[in-house]
Amino acid sequence: MNVHLLYRDKDFNLQQDLPWNSEAVIQDLELDTMLKAMADENEFTFEVAKTVILSGLDNDEATIRYHQQILRDCLKNPEVVESIYTIAVESIKKEKENYLGIFSDYPDAILSRSMKVLEIFIEELKKLRNLANEKYNDFDSKGFKGLFEMLKRDLTDEYFSEMENHLTQLKFKNGVLISGQLGDGNKGKNYALRKLENGNKNWWERFKYDYLFPWLENSDKKWIRRLAHNNSKKGVYNFYIHYRDESGIRALRNIKDEGINLAANALAQSDDHILNFFVHLKSELAFYRGCMALYNKLASMEAPVFFPEPMETGHLHDVRGLYDVSLALTMNRHVVGNEFRAENKDLIMVTGANQGGKSTFLRSVGVAQLMMQSGMFVPAEYFRANICDSLLTHFKREEDTEMESGKLDEELSRMDEIIRHITPGTMILFNESFGATNEREGAEIASQITGALLEKGIKIFFVTHLYEFAHSFYEKQHPKMLFLRAERKPDGTRTFKIKEGAPHQTSFGEDLYNDIFRENKGNEPTE
């Protein structure tokens, strides 16, 4: 039984290795804020959301659409999703309550514990199957349809009664029948549990004399029965163990244990498998529940969301009203969105005023990419983009207080690491990189690196205040480059909008200075 709500053909693995640069991505894109909103204080949901989103870069277009459909279904049927989630959570909880402890060495203890857990699981699976029957038509996604169909197909009433029948049999009301062979030293070996045929046979045994000799008195039948019984005793060797013979009792239990070991194992493994099913159900649903929580929060602040259109090939960003989720969540209101269209562009260079929203813009691009690729909606009014197979970030690290040369060394060593991991399908975000030296040297380094990456057709977003660097690329008038600039009105105020535009010589530090020293108009977003 498979859940397969995240991947069509495999289970979700919460313990999987995340991309090598996950720590950096989380930090640079300030993902924690969004993950916390999804998790609603639930640590488990946090981990699931983090894993699904960061590993989402491996998803192909079909998987992304698969997620989108499921998420739409969830948003349409929140109560049903909640019920399924509750069944999974309850099953896992009840299983934990029945723990085996110190008796895990004894098959009979394993067997009886497994039977108890199985009884609980059967009840929960019945609930789940019934839900699948009732709500099947309310769902449209392949994922949910598939899950429900699987439940209906695999968990029939007949199958439930087959399991329940075993649970009765395995109580061994009529004793344990074990076959054996003689091994070395004539010691019994190959002990195997055998089926005691009693159901029908008992009925026949009980009534066959009535049927065969209907004319006889009851007392005579009893006599015949006893005679027949004795005869059938031939070929039977019978003995008893004294109730105070402790070692004898232990020896007998050993044989019995060997006999039931496999059945106990089968049941215990089934418990594990079913538990595993519920665990997957819980964790895969946890992701969608996280998405639902985020959706509700954004809806409550009237911030738009959009199910994006992923493109398998080419380089494209066609977006409208794209905003930074984390910023919106922090401010608890809808924030300014941006619009740009970059078709067949390899380098998108962003220049402009300090504190003009460049970093926020870059983050919104990165976060939207991750959200799109994990099958979520994105924070935008419209969003179409190509998918990438890895998302690398190279952000200036503010916390680094070492001397300048050490800083540059650190930046370059991170860049070295990035080059090691780069692939043709990489999208890389630079934020004020290589500024840790004087502008000329910084520009030279940035030019060489960017030039080489461009040559290789890597998709680059580069936010920089290095005018010389930006300008030299702008002058090339290359068709695969797009230049954006943080907007500044003629009076010097910022709109926090990023618009198409050539790099300007100054980064408007003067504005900023004036802004801070002249008057304090309340806090607009800071970088």
Next chain:
Amino acid sequence: MTFQSILFEREMTIGADSNKTNDLSFLSDLNLDQVINAILSGKKEYDLEPFYHAYLNDTETIFYRQEIMRDLENEILLTVLNSFAEEMKKMREALAALEKLFYKNQIERQFLDIVSSYCKAVLILYNDLDSILLKSKGLLSFKEYLKAYIGSDYFTSISENARQIIEDLSSIKYTILIKGLQVKVRKYESEINYSEEVEKTFSKFKEGEAKDHKAKIEWYANLNGVEAKIVDGVSELFPDIFSRMHLFYKANFDFADPVIVAFDREIQFYISYLNYIAPVKRAGMKFCLPQISIERKEVSSKESFDLALASKLVSEGKKVVTNDFHLNGKERVIVVSGPNQGGKTTFAKSFGQMHYLACLGLAVTGREAKLFHCDKILTHFEKEEHIVNLRGKLHDELYRIHQVLEKATTNSLVIINEMFTSTTLQDQIFLSEKIMDKISKLDLLGVWVTFIDELASYNEKTVSMMSTVVPETQAVRTFKIIRNPANGLAYALSIAEKYKLTYGDILKRLKS
């Protein structure tokens, strides 16, 4: 000729050997006691000590053994013999274990298994030996003996019977019904395997690898009371098979062939020695089967060494120093002098060891060796511990060397290590020359370690050898500082270069 023993070509028993009573004190002087103890320690059950203490007086037996040693250089043959030994060991242990068993049905079945394993082991041994090219008289005639034994009526009947009865017992299938404290034993009547049925039903949930929940159930090889009762029950259900098992047990108590049993013990004489020298060999040290002469005292050796010391050094991963020696014409006594800690005593010991081991028919250290078949080995080593005053010590030494020379014949070997050191040099020279005179007259072969130079050139029979000390060499480390022209790169770009992040570097890196 019929096979007698893998150690002796002709009938001979160790107990009757006169050498048994010989004084073996020289073994500890030569550190051979260490060697022998180490060899014996892993093989106690075979009681090999008498063989290692039995100095062979006839060269024929030495050659008989050397041929076998040569055959044993074949690793395959060694493997074959080792696995046979392993089987025989199991057989002895199993037979001993039988005595501790209670239940007839177990004892008799165990016995069947033992006989069956014995027969198999003998058959395998013969077949294996037959497939190996053997050259030694000893192993070839043993192989012929085995061939006849395997073809004998007795062997074929026990092996076939044992096999058949075991097969019949193994084919028995029965069931046990346990209900409370009641146990019923019946013949198996094709009842359905219920575990499989349960597994089948629940396999629907199977997904990937599952944790194993099978309990480890205590298992003892021996039957307990309940199991014995169950087997009793089975024996009543299948009386014919069990009675054949019983008869077999009664009839075949002495199934093991005494000649094969003796072979199993005696071949260990060679194997134990080969096992002991194996690590030394692996360390690259050479061993050889020496030429042995009963007449010529012109002994020689290349790359020989002290076996006891080498075994220790190799185990510590250290290097072993080898020596060459040779005596020509009338030369008889090697006089070893030179600086202390130079390996003088070690050399003397290895000289003695080689002669002793050669006379057991074993391989000796060194790439090649010509040795003399001496009638006895006599040693005189300093004994410090028991002596109280110096006069006592000199007296003791003179007394002991006197005894040595009394025992010596012209065919004896003598090893002397630092004698008369407790007296004045003048005395030492005087006494030593006296002793050397006697040795010369007896025409004894030997080694004498001393610092009295005069002895080295005493007469035409003495040969001088000296220990040397090799000066240590020291490795030289260099931390050179040389001028390099500045390459004019700015600091930042030089860091970029360091990380291979220039335009050209990146293009190169992304190509692969």
